[in-house]
Structures are given as structure tokens and as C-alpha cells.
Amino acid sequence: xxxxxxxxxxxxxxxxxxxxxxxxxxxxxxxxxxxxxxxxxxxxxxxxxxxxxxxxxxxxxxxxxxxxxxxxxxxxxxxxxxxxxxxxxxxxxxxxxxxxxxxxxxxxxxxxxxxx
Numbered sequence: 001x002x003x004x005x006x007x008x009x010x011x012x013x014x015x016x017x018x019x020x021x022x023x024x025x026x027x028x029x030x031x032x033x034x035x036x037x038x039x040x041x042x043x044x045x046x047x048x049x050x051x052x053x054x055x056x057x058x059x060x061x062x063x064x065x066x067x068x069x070x071x072x073x074x075x076x077x078x079x080x081x082x083x084x085x086x087x088x089x090x091x092x093x094x095x096x097x098x099x100x101x102x103x104x105x106x107x108x109x110x111x112x113x114x115x116x
Contacts, residue, residue, distance in 0.1 A: 017059070017115030019050045025094075025103035044094040044101025045080065048109045052116075053087040059113020061090045065104035075104045085111075 021032030027040040039047040065075040075094050083091040090111060096102045 015115040017050075017052055017054050017111075017113055019048065019052075019111040020109060021048055022106055022108050023048070024106050030106070041091065042101075043103055045091065046094070046107050047083075047089055047091040048111075049089040050087075050111070054111070055087070055114040055116055057085050057087050059085070059111055061085055061109070061111040063090075063092045063107055063109040065094045065108075066106040067104060075102055077107065 017034065019032075019034035021035040021038070022030045023032075023038040023046065024030070025040055025044075025046060027038040027046075029035055029038050034051045035048055036051040037049045039049065041047055061079060063077045063079075065077045067075065075096055077092050077094050079085060080091040080093045082093075085091070090109065092107060092109065094102055094104050094107065
């Protein structure tokens with residue numbers, strides 16, 4: 001199975017790069033495609049580093065979070081404005097309703113964009 005993020009048999013004028021992964025806040029990757037590593041940046045901050053870079057930092061990226069550990073409190077996820085996506089990584093901030101950074105059980109990230 002290819003693991004470099006390019007769709008097999010892609011004959012379009014440009015190649016798509018795709019990355020997705022399921023990780024916990026201890027930086028453990030449970031499942032993924034085109035994810036080189038996970039970095040725990042502290043409470044509520046997680047970075048997905050792509051194995052194969054995107055052509056530009058303008059790719060689409062999003063994430064969702066599972067409930068906060070031990071509380072069941074819902075958490076929201078946003079791309080970090082302090083560390084905007086680069087061609088090789090995306091950092092997310094996970095917050096609870098009051099806006100405080102929290103560690104959820106898992107973060108599920110997805111990215112797609114123009115590749116090389």
C-alpha cells in the first residue's frame with residue numbers, strides 16, 4: 001500500500017496530496033496516511049507532520065476532537081493562528097467551551113491539496 005500521500009494512478013495535470021490521521025495527545029498515531037510524526041506541543045496543542053509535503057501552505061486542513069479526557073466535555077479544534085500550516089505540517093489547538101486549552105482523548109486530522 002502506498003504511504004506517500006499521492007493517489008495511485010493520478011493522471012491529472014497536478015497531483016493531489018492527502019494526509020489524515022488519528023492521534024492522541026501523548027503523540028501516539030493510531031492510524032494514518034502520509035503522516036510522518038505527531039508532536040505534543042503542550043496542553044491542547046498537537047502537530048501533524050506530513051511525510052510528503054504539499055506544494056503550498058494553502059491546502060485544506062481540518063480536525064475534530066473526541067471528548068476531553070475523563071470529563072466528557074466537548075472540545076473544539078482550530079488550526080493554530082500562532083503556528084499556521086506549512087507545506088510540511090499543521091498545528092491544531094483544542095479548546096473547551098470556556099476557551100481553555102484541553103487534551104482530548106483523540107484528534108482526527110484531514111488535509112488535501114495540490115502536491116508535486
